[in-house]
Amino acid sequence: MRFPVPLVPGRLVRRYKRFLADCLLDSGEEVTAHVANSGSMLGLATPGSRVYLSRSDNPKRKLAWSWQLIEVDVTLVGIDTGLSNRIVAEAIAEGRIPTLAGYETLRREVPYGARSRVDMLLEGAGRPPCYVEVKSVTLSRKVGMAEFPDAVTARGAKHLAELAAVVKAGARAVLVYLVQRGDCDRFELAADIDPAYAMAAGAARAAGVEMLVARTVITPEGIEIRPDF
Structure with a gap:
């Protein structure tokens, strides 16, 4: 992007x-x-x-x-979290996220759950729909370690529960943590900042929600997902 x-x-x-x-x-x-x-x-x-x-x-x-x-x-x-969806959507469309490749259509901001909108919905013949939620990661309190969230996020926990629900209904759900900084090669949940979110993430993972961490290359010209993320 x-x-x-x-x-x-x-x-x-x-x-x-x-x-x-x-x-x-x-x-x-x-x-x-x-x-x-x-x-x-x-x-x-x-x-x-x-x-x-x-x-x-x-x-x-x-x-x-x-x-x-x-x-x-x-x-x-x-720091512009509004760009996260665009960065991930472009990477998916260009086939640069292998686990999300091969779908025929990508729709943005599709209603689902309890009055929510999923960031992206991927669909293709012969495979279940894939609900993709993107979270922008900017926090780093330890050298090389990216963390999410940087504040309590009840909305984020709600999204995790809704993604788990679509998996139970037979769809695929993927949460992409987009690390918008180039000095981190590891990722963890900031459970001390939001214990409820960390617990919700564990429950969602156990329910079958897939979680990806995508690293980026950032310059004043643009932001791209690394090919070796």
């Missing part, structure tokens, strides 16, 4: 109200950017950090700027 416009570098001034960040561009201009990340962003909001923003010319947008990347110890981290 390539960014549609060149990213603009700057420094983070502060993140506040969850979805807002003040940034000082290298040009000297201070702007307020939208933060497409509902998590705590633990370890990813240190004032003065190098950041990369995108700018939209859409006049209907309240904020023209969006925060896309942050540099942490010379490693770029993708």
Whole structure:
């Protein structure tokens, strides 16, 4: 996935109200950017950090700027969770995730469960439908270790239960943990942050929900799933 416009570098001034960040561009201009990340962003909001923003010319947008990347110890981290589905969908369409290859159609945001929408539904003749949920992973508190979640997520636990239910009904369900940072080669659940989510994940796995961890290569030009993930 390539960014549609060149990213603009700057420094983070502060993140506040969850979805807002003040940034000082290298040009000297201070702007307020939208933060497409509902998590705590633990370890990813240190004032003065190098950041990369995108700018939209859409006049209907309240904020023209969006925060896309942050540099942490010379490693770029993708903080826009809204891009996760696009990154995974592109990789599936290009056949770069072997366990999710061979389906004829891919539909996005399909209703299922208790008033939920699954990120992707893969379908093909002669095989059960495959429900795919994507979680963006940005937390790392130990060298080389990516962790999820970075905050309590009742919604995430709900999704796990709904995926387990579709497996029971005869479908396939896959949860993709997309690691949006290049300095991690291992993954674990942050059970100390959200014990309920960790328990729900264990129950879902026991019920037959498949769990994949996809590593990425991140540059200011784009984010791609590694071929050796």
